[in-house]
Amino acid sequence: MVSPHCMFKLDLQKAYDSIEWQFLEQMLEALKFPEKFRKMIMTCEGLETGGLYFPLLFYISMEYLSRVMNYAVGLLGRIVGKIKGIGVSKLSYAWRIVLINSVFNILHNYWCSIFLLPKCVIKRIEAFYRNFLWNGDAEYQRTPLVAWDNVCSSKKEGGLGIKNAGVWNIATVGKLVNWIFTKADLLWVLWVDHIYMKGADWSSYISPSYSNWNWRNICKVKGILATGFQGNQWMSDARGYSINSSYQWLQEPHPHVPWYKDVWDNWNIPKQSVISWLIQRKALNTRVKLFQLGISDTSSCVMCELGPETHTHIFSDCDYSILVVTSIEYWLQMSIKTAPGRCSTVRRNVWRVVRLSCWYMLWIERNK
Known part of the structure; x- marks a missing residue:
């Protein structure tokens, strides 16, 4: 098994030839070298870089880069520790999004405000967030349900509103x-x-x-x-x-999606909103999708076995879903499949909640 690492290729020859004396003086002071020693070193300013003493001064300057890299590695370690330590693999997508947008972002926001993090660090941070979102763990080898760039779009643009770290x-x-x-x-x-x-x-x-x-x-x-x-x-x-x-x-702009309000209305239950978001994006692992990927040996519907299991079939055309929706419509005396026309805000919000609840429970039933 290959362990994930990142490697930096540094042109030390160019760095060696371009040491800034003011920076070197600051490093000596930060490392608490005696003032007398610092003044003695600074008298060498202007001499050739090829002198016998210069490699020693260069190694002192390299301490700065080493500490920056240690900060970056420590940052990644803390994020991994949080993901592995919380033990939240059974939490819903909605709760994972809350954790990513709050707890985990605090860990890297401070360093983001001081300097540009190395690209490999940014990629690792985003990989941790992506893996945690889809699997509740720091490591996740499967293909994510939605591309990360789309996840990082705003909710109005069809995303989840998670911040793009870079x-x-x-x-x-x-x-x-x-x-x-x-x-x-x-x-x-x-x-x-x-x-x-x-x-x-x-x-x-x-x-x-x-x-x-x-x-x-x-x-x-x-x-x-x-x-x-x-x-x-x-x-x-x-x-x-x-x-x-x-x-x-x-951020690269994307067109607004027409279903934003229906999915993310404040009346809706968050975990049902995320599943409905996946339905609108046609991103759930239906049997048709799994069959195309070579994971399933059949594409027929799990619940009725009468047609190919697409998103449209599961939530609209399946005999089982039709029976469920029809019973609820009869009980509530309102249509679920089509949006109500001119009506009160409360009635429209109730329609949204009921429709998302139906979709959510149908998907839960399908996966039993």
Whole structure:
């Protein structure tokens, strides 16, 4: 069995030739080297990088990269620990979505707001979320019911509204970009202007190749969000820049689905809403789908065995579902299959709840 790992290919030759002395001084101070020693080291500034002493200084600088990577690995470890430790494999999809949107996001939101996480870390985070959603575990080898990009779309666009970790990371780092644009009264902004920009115009500033990794990434995010800052008036708008508005701007737009309100109305039971969402997307593992994948040896309906088990058949055409729906319609004196015309809000909400409940119970019965 192959264990999942990620590997970084680093061009240490280029890094070796571009050590920034100010950064080295900060590292020496952070590592609590004596002041006398630091001053002695800094007297070497300007000498050739090929000196005998330079590899030792380079290894000190590499400590920064090592600590960043340790933070990333630790972050992944905490997320995996939460997923494995909660023991929620029997929870409904609805509860898993709540956990992803609340508890788990807290674990990586802090680091997302400081620097751009490595792409392999973002992919692993999204893999954990995806696996947890569909199986309640950190590891899940089957094909997910819905593609992750679609899951991360808003509910109005046919998704579940789960945050895309990579896009959210860019939007949160955009807050740092905005602070520099607006010259926020922060010590960090003053330091950046003095050390890196040296009074240059931020909108046209290009980071030098020898800048440290985090600063180059902030400048990269500035380039990604440049059109957004101009088109959305984030600097001139009284409300200013917001991470949510930036995230929505970065997300690829999708057309709104006509069934959004019927599935996600506040009256509906959340776990039934998610199953109805899967029905609307035709994403459930029906026998026709399993037969096409070579998993099932038949495509006939489990409940009536009279036709191919598609979504339409299960919830509309199956003799068993027709009997159930007809009995409920007779009891409530209202149609379930078709939406009511002009009626009160309460009656329409009752129709939504009843229809979703029917779909949910039919799917539960089908799987017994």
